[in-house]
Amino acid sequence: MTxxxxxxxxxxxxxxxxxxxxxFLLFFVVNTPDDMxxxxxxxxxxxxxxxxxxxxxxxxxxxxxxxxxxxxKNKITNTIFYQNSVRLFLFDFGRSDNGRDISxxxxxxxxxxxxxxxPGLFLGLFAYITFGLTLSFFRAxxxxxxxxxxxxxxxxxxxxxxxxxxxxxxxxxxxxxPISGYDTGLDSIKFIVLPVLIGLVGGIGSSTRWYxxxxxxxxxxxYVRTARAKGLSEQMVMYRHVLRNGLIPILxxxxxxxxxxxxxxxxxxxxxxxxGLGSYTIDAISSQDFAIVRSMVFLGSVLYIIGLxxxxxxxxxxxxxxxxx
Amino acid sequence: xxxxxxxxxxxxxxxxxxxxxxxxxARGQEHLRAPWRTVARSxxxxxxxxxxxxxxxxxxxxxxxxHPQLENVNNExxxxxTKILSLLDVTVTHLREQDEKTFSAPFAAHxxxxxxxxxxDGSTLREYPRLNYGGAHLSDPDQGxxxxxxxxxxxxxxxxxxxxxxVSSVIVFTSKCRTSLSFxxxxxxxxxxxxxxxxxxxxxxxxxxxVSLTVLLYLSNYYHIFGTDKVGQDxxxxxxxxxxxxxxxxxxxxxxxxxxxxxxGLMAGYFRGWIDDVIQYLYTTLSSIxxxxxxxxxxxxxxxxxxxxxxxxxGLAQRADIRLLILCLILGVTSWTGLCRMLRGEAMKLREMxxxxxxxxxxxxxxxxxxxxxxxxxxxxxxxxxVLDFSGLVLAEAVLSYINIGVDPSxxxxxxxxxSARLEMAREPIVWWSLAAAxxxxxxxxxxxxxxxxxVRDAFDPRIRGA
Numbered sequence: 001m002t003x004x005x006x007x008x009x010x011x012x013x014x015x016x017x018x019x020x021x022x023x024f025l026l027f028f029v030v031n032t033p034d035d036m037x038x039x040x041x042x043x044x045x046x047x048x049x050x051x052x053x054x055x056x057x058x059x060x061x062x063x064x065x066x067x068x069x070x071x072x073k074n075k076i077t078n079t080i081f082y083q084n085s086v087r088l089f090l091f092d093f094g095r096s097d098n099g100r101d102i103s104x105x106x107x108x109x110x111x112x113x114x115x116x117x118x119p120g121l122f123l124g125l126f127a128y129i130t131f132g133l134t135l136s137f138f139r140a141x142x143x144x145x146x147x148x149x150x151x152x153x154x155x156x157x158x159x160x161x162x163x164x165x166x167x168x169x170x171x172x173x174x175x176x177x178p179i180s181g182y183d184t185g186l187d188s189i190k191f192i193v194l195p196v197l198i199g200l201v202g203g204i205g206s207s208t209r210w211y212x213x214x215x216x217x218x219x220x221x222x223y224v225r226t227a228r229a230k231g232l233s234e235q236m237v238m239y240r241h242v243l244r245n246g247l248i249p250i251l252x253x254x255x256x257x258x259x260x261x262x263x264x265x266x267x268x269x270x271x272x273x274x275x276g277l278g279s280y281t282i283d284a285i286s287s288q289d290f291a292i293v294r295s296m297v298f299l300g301s302v303l304y305i306i307g308l309x310x311x312x313x314x315x316x317x318x319x320x321x322x323x324x325x
Numbered sequence: 326x327x328x329x330x331x332x333x334x335x336x337x338x339x340x341x342x343x344x345x346x347x348x349x350x351a352r353g354q355e356h357l358r359a360p361w362r363t364v365a366r367s368x369x370x371x372x373x374x375x376x377x378x379x380x381x382x383x384x385x386x387x388x389x390x391x392h393p394q395l396e397n398v399n400n401e402x403x404x405x406x407t408k409i410l411s412l413l414d415v416t417v418t419h420l421r422e423q424d425e426k427t428f429s430a431p432f433a434a435h436x437x438x439x440x441x442x443x444x445x446d447g448s449t450l451r452e453y454p455r456l457n458y459g460g461a462h463l464s465d466p467d468q469g470x471x472x473x474x475x476x477x478x479x480x481x482x483x484x485x486x487x488x489x490x491x492v493s494s495v496i497v498f499t500s501k502c503r504t505s506l507s508f509x510x511x512x513x514x515x516x517x518x519x520x521x522x523x524x525x526x527x528x529x530x531x532x533x534x535x536v537s538l539t540v541l542l543y544l545s546n547y548y549h550i551f552g553t554d555k556v557g558q559d560x561x562x563x564x565x566x567x568x569x570x571x572x573x574x575x576x577x578x579x580x581x582x583x584x585x586x587x588x589x590g591l592m593a594g595y596f597r598g599w600i601d602d603v604i605q606y607l608y609t610t611l612s613s614i615x616x617x618x619x620x621x622x623x624x625x626x627x628x629x630x631x632x633x634x635x636x637x638x639x640g641l642a643q644r645a646d647i648r649l650l651i652l653c654l655i656l657g658v659t660s661w662t663g664l665c666r667m668l669r670g671e672a673m674k675l676r677e678m679x680x681x682x683x684x685x686x687x688x689x690x691x692x693x694x695x696x697x698x699x700x701x702x703x704x705x706x707x708x709x710x711x712v713l714d715f716s717g718l719v720l721a722e723a724v725l726s727y728i729n730i731g732v733d734p735s736x737x738x739x740x741x742x743x744x745s746a747r748l749e750m751a752r753e754p755i756v757w758w759s760l761a762a763a764x765x766x767x768x769x770x771x772x773x774x775x776x777x778x779x780x781v782r783d784a785f786d787p788r789i790r791g792a
Contacts (some may be wrong), residue, residue, distance in 0.1 A: 155771075
């Protein structure tokens with residue numbers, strides 16, 4: 001087991017290097033640092049000195065990949081690629097365009113994101129599994145058919161409409177909770193309720209339908225027939241056998257997004273002005289702050305890879321049939 | 326008229342040609358026809374297909390672009406306007422040109438906000454001014470508007486019914502050519518209860534769509550049926566123009582990613598060894614970057630690139646078009662990995678099959694084996710993923726445009742409509758019509774696509790087919 005985990009860790013390293021190369025290509029090769037300096041300082045009327053100064057402040061005045069003037073080892077290390085990559089791997093994201101420390105911002109902003117996404121995930125799982133199990137219990141009845149029809153219709157509505165509609169009805173018409181904003185401590189609950197609820201409703205369509213399929217697939221298997229043949233009641237079959245086995249694919253599917261919960265959701269957070277990582281990224285995108293976007297891309301990939309790792313481990317824990325190769 | 330072909334236009338027509346040639350090829354192949362016949366038997370799928378067809382029609386009409394002719398003043402050389410219009414623009418000229426000053430509600434005759442109006446005797450008055458076009462034919466909108474709308478709708482319904490009769494009889498005539506039945510005989514067989522193909526549903530859906538289209542179009546001559554937006558543009562026109570954007574994103578993205586996904590997936594599964602390792606590494610790396618962030622980064626960088634390197638001679642419309650294409654490319658890059666992984670798994674299973682082994686024993690070249698023996702046997706997976714991806718992509722466009730990394734802000738799209746309408750939610754009375762229009766148009770397209778996709782999946786998926 002330990003050897004397997006270590007091997008998986010080692011396998012993650014080349015992938016991270018690949019991610020780093022892709023982001024580097026996107027942010028430094030498609031547009032040279034000169035282009036970016038021009039964009040930030042204004043398109044046309046900008047002096048050479050200003051560009052040089054901008055580049056020097058950020059350390060972008062070095063050669064991109066290979067410094068032919070330097071001696072020995074410095075040929076590689078004294079480049080933008082090396083300097084930036086090493087820093088990313090040490091999780092030192094440097095400074096954003098307005099001079100703030102990105103690592104500090106991230107460490108501050110991940111908690112609000114988590115306070116939305118974590119309850120959303122657990123309440124969602126509970127609700128969707130309940131709905132999915134109910135529909136598959138009453139399979140081929142009118143409840144099931146109409147449930148699926150409603151699911152397909154809910155799937156066809158853009159998530160934006162759920163947010164806009166929810167904000168309008170609950171926040172503006174009924175005045176139950178504030179429309180947007182965030183607070184620290186216990187006061188934050190009234191701000192969290194609405195985004196969590198809307199996230200929950202928005203996911204009903206696809207998740208319920210998917211879980212229903214999983215449960216139905218499980219119900220077609222031989223062990224369920226055996227359980228019924230033994231004379232177990234249908235409720236017993238559902239809870240003891242179908243639910244438990246159906247949970248394997250559902251939970252292992254959830255594990256992969258666990259680390260990504262820190263990143264929050266871009267759309268939800270910007271609609272509800274929650275100072276999490278999602279709105280951080282959105283702000284960076286709209287103000288074209290490349291240092292932040294680049295850090296977020298890298299951080300997101302790291303978290304996703306950790307998620308994949310956790311998935312593999314959870315598979316082996318839940319299902320002993322999975323062999324460790 | 327001087328035709329202009331945008332890059333996405335060209336790709337759309339290429340795609341259409343591919344679809345037509347596939348249909349033509351599939352007609353002769355029983356194993357390809359069988360699953361489609363299953364699709365054709367499903368009433369839900371055929372109803373959705375009719376709706377999709379009408380969307381497609383609007384999209385294609387909007388993809389034929391040209392410079393309109395300028396009026397020839399003094400017998401000189403033919404002059405063309407610098408403006409670029411599409412066939413759809415010309416068809417609904419009244420919608421495009423009848424701009425108001427600012428917001429107005431659906432079917433309104435008065436503007437949304439009060440203005441100072443000068444009365445003939447010199448004094449001024451704060452009042453809701455009459456609209457330039459919406460309800461302008463009415464002398465007293467407070468009195469006769471409801472009756473006028475009802476009357477005009479009835480006229481629209483009658484026109485719609487006539488058009489429907491015409492279209493339906495064309496369909497009957499074309500199917501009459503294949504049978505020996507008379508015209509009424511075909512009608513009778515179509516109305517029979519246990520028909521192979523749900524003709525009743527098809528004709529009914531066509532009728533509903535045509536009638537509602539004609540009513541809307543007829544009414545739009547006299548009113549702004551979905552209101553107008555901040556700059557006074559008709560919202561119905563915007564929604565119609567957005568159809569093309571949605572379709573382009575939904576289809577071209579798939580077209581862009583398919584060759585990569587198919588080739589790489591099959592190669593990885595068939596050759597194994599180092600090729601498999603490289604391809605697996607490639608898609609694991611790509612898929613480990615969260616999609617939205619990769620799209621954001623790529624769109625940001627391409628914007629900077631376009632600003633710095635593109636000629637000023639390229640018009641705004643072309644620029645928006647190139648950005649749309651880039652968006653499709655990036656969406657394609659982020660979405661091919663799932664299909665690639667599935668195809669790899671399938672190819673790994675298929676390469677152990679007897680017929681592939683036999684082909685290898687006969688010395689058939691590797692490339693031919695992939696093309697002749699593997700590709701046709703994974704087509705059902707490809708087909709399912711094409712139709713399943715479509716609705717997700719249409720929805721993704723709205724979200725991406727909302728965070729400004731989607732299509733160009735100058736391009737009509739449902740995402741841009743929602744985005745600009747969202748900022749007006751705080752107004753009193755609330756400006757809801759842009760949202761409503763975007764909602765209705767998007768919902769119908771995505772719902773139809775979802776239902777159609779379900780039918781296609783059920784028909785193609787061998788696991789379900791066997792049961």
